[in-house]
Amino acid sequence: MKTWFCLxxxxxxxxxxxxxxxxxxxxxxxxxxxxIIGHIKALQAAGVYKAAISSSWEGQSTYRAQxxxxxxxxxxxxxxxxxxxxxxxxxxxxxxEWPSQMGRGTx
Numbered sequence: 001m002k003t004w005f006c007l008x009x010x011x012x013x014x015x016x017x018x019x020x021x022x023x024x025x026x027x028x029x030x031x032x033x034x035x036i037i038g039h040i041k042a043l044q045a046a047g048v049y050k051a052a053i054s055s056s057w058e059g060q061s062t063y064r065a066q067x068x069x070x071x072x073x074x075x076x077x078x079x080x081x082x083x084x085x086x087x088x089x090x091x092x093x094x095x096x097e098w099p100s101q102m103g104r105g106t107x
Contacts, residue, residue, distance in 0.1 A: 023047035031086070032059040040067045056089050057099065 025048045032055025033039035040063070043051065050070040053063055060073045078098055079091035092099055 024049050027051040029054065031055065032063065036062050036066055040069065044069060054084075055087075056084055057092050059089075 023046075025046060027043065027048050027050075030043075030051040030053045032053060036059075048069065050072070052072040052074070053060055054074070055063070060071075063071055064073065080097065082091055082095040082097050083089065084091055091097070094100055
């Protein structure tokens with residue numbers, strides 16, 4: 001009986017060790033970085049497959065263009081004094097608290 005128990009335990013350990021999958025990480029609060037490509041590579045190496053990114057609108061657009069990773073984007077509105085509170089970078093290229101209405105009709 002002991003022999004069977006040892007064989008089954010050893011088999012389970014070998015099977016689980018051979019089926020190592022990379023970790024799957026969903027980063028729920030990711031700040032943008034200056035080296036976006038390097039940042040994306042580091043995240044993927046760490047097993048991040050999805051992230052919620054917080055950065056300027058232009059920074060988020062760059063992440064969107066450079067990454068195949070699933071990214072959730074967003075900014076708070078209004079953007080206080082037109083600046084991201086933790087980095088003081090401009091939220092929008094025009095420096096305003098709200099995004100421009102480009103491409104939309106005016107009322």
